[in-house]
Amino acid sequence: MSFSNLTGNERSRHVLQRLLDRGRIGGTMIFAGPEGVGKRQFALMFAKSANCLKPGPAGVFANDCCDQCSNCRRIDSATFGDVTTIQPDGQFIKIAQTRAIAEDVYYRPREGRQKFYIIDRAEALREEAANSLLKTLEEPPPTSTIILITSRPDSLLQTIRSRSQRLNFTPLTIPQMEKFLNQHYPRPAEDNALLARITEGRIGQATAFDLSVYRQQRKSLIEILDLIASGDNRYRLIKAAEYLGKKERDEFEKDLELLARLMRDMLLLASGAQPDAIVNLDAADRLQPLAIKIGLDRLIIWIEKFNQLRSNLRVNINRQIATEAAFLHLAGKV
Ligand SMILES: [Zn+2]
Numbered sequence: 001m002s003f004s005n006l007t008g009n010e011r012s013r014h015v016l017q018r019l020l021d022r023g024r025i026g027g028t029m030i031f032a033g034p035e036g037v038g039k040r041q042f043a044l045m046f047a048k049s050a051n052c053l054k055p056g057p058a059g060v061f062a063n064d065c066c067d068q069c070s071n072c073r074r075i076d077s078a079t080f081g082d083v084t085t086i087q088p089d090g091q092f093i094k095i096a097q098t099r100a101i102a103e104d105v106y107y108r109p110r111e112g113r114q115k116f117y118i119i120d121r122a123e124a125l126r127e128e129a130a131n132s133l134l135k136t137l138e139e140p141p142p143t144s145t146i147i148l149i150t151s152r153p154d155s156l157l158q159t160i161r162s163r164s165q166r167l168n169f170t171p172l173t174i175p176q177m178e179k180f181l182n183q184h185y186p187r188p189a190e191d192n193a194l195l196a197r198i199t200e201g202r203i204g205q206a207t208a209f210d211l212s213v214y215r216q217q218r219k220s221l222i223e224i225l226d227l228i229a230s231g232d233n234r235y236r237l238i239k240a241a242e243y244l245g246k247k248e249r250d251e252f253e254k255d256l257e258l259l260a261r262l263m264r265d266m267l268l269l270a271s272g273a274q275p276d277a278i279v280n281l282d283a284a285d286r287l288q289p290l291a292i293k294i295g296l297d298r299l300i301i302w303i304e305k306f307n308q309l310r311s312n313l314r315v316n317i318n319r320q321i322a323t324e325a326a327f328l329h330l331a332g333k334v
Contacts (some may be wrong), residue, residue: 002058004065013042020062029146081111115145130157174230221262240319247319260310261301264303266294266299306330
């Protein structure tokens with residue numbers, strides 16, 4: 001990946017390109033923004049452009065990496081000696097890890113022009129470890145660049161924040177994301193449209209997302225909603241609640257989130273909203289008639305009751321009983 005073939009976060013791209021143009025790439029930076037919006041990708045592209053053997057103009061960028069030379073390829077495969085990525089060892093980034101940076105940072109680059117230390121999940125820096133880095137962060141040599149990647153920039157020590165240049169990263173808009181996916185991940189446009197909506201423009205999540213699992217799960221949840229709408233089969237309703245309630249907590253919460261999204265989509269479909277607003281547009285042929293079957297008024301009540309259920313379930317230990325009670329209630333059985 002290079003600067004010119006990435007989409008979104010224009011401001012950050014231009015800031016990084018300006019630094020490359022001026023040759024002022026040493027120092028400490030914070031890349032802040034939610035998970036999955038491309039912060040790591042940007043850090044690697046910056047490191048590649050600074051070390052590329054054939055950097056050159058591409059698109060509007062004067063100093064983009066070639067993405068082909070041995071340095072670019074080795075940075076991509078994490079085998080380049082001058083680009084080091086540090087991740088939490090367990091829950092935290094430990095002092096031994098930060099000491100290793102503090103010692104290494106003053107040596108000249110071994111194989112490239114600029115050394116990079118990319119500290120992933122920098123919010124996991126404990127105070128002691130962070131303190132051991134302060135001097136390094138304050139004044140890294142010009143041939144070293146330290147990038148702190150974090151979704152919680154406010155949790156970093158104020159002394160670190162004040163010494164770093166901060167770049168903010170945001171999710172792509174849905175049309176930007178669709179365009180990007182269609183260019184780089186050839187699959188049916190309908191699939192990319194769905195992925196862009198489900199992940200709300202977070203590239204990192206979209207690339208690892210399994211759509212077939214999602215569609216399978218969506219199918220069973222739509223059947224459950226249909227069953228509740230019919231309200232005539234108590235036994236099957238209890239079975240459905242059992243099926244959901246038995247899942248691991250994470251999986252269960254994902255299902256609740258998807259159920260909430262399906263109800264919201266049905267409400268939008270039933271009230272004639274713009275197709276752009278509907279996440280599961282590819283399932284409209286199933287959701288539209290179901291929305292009519294449930295009816296707009298009842299759907300609004302369902303969404304309200306369902307929100308209550310979600311907050312109850314966060315504290316309720318017996319998921320199965322709570323789900324069963326909610327389903328029977330929504331179906332008008334109790
Ligand atoms: Zn290159």
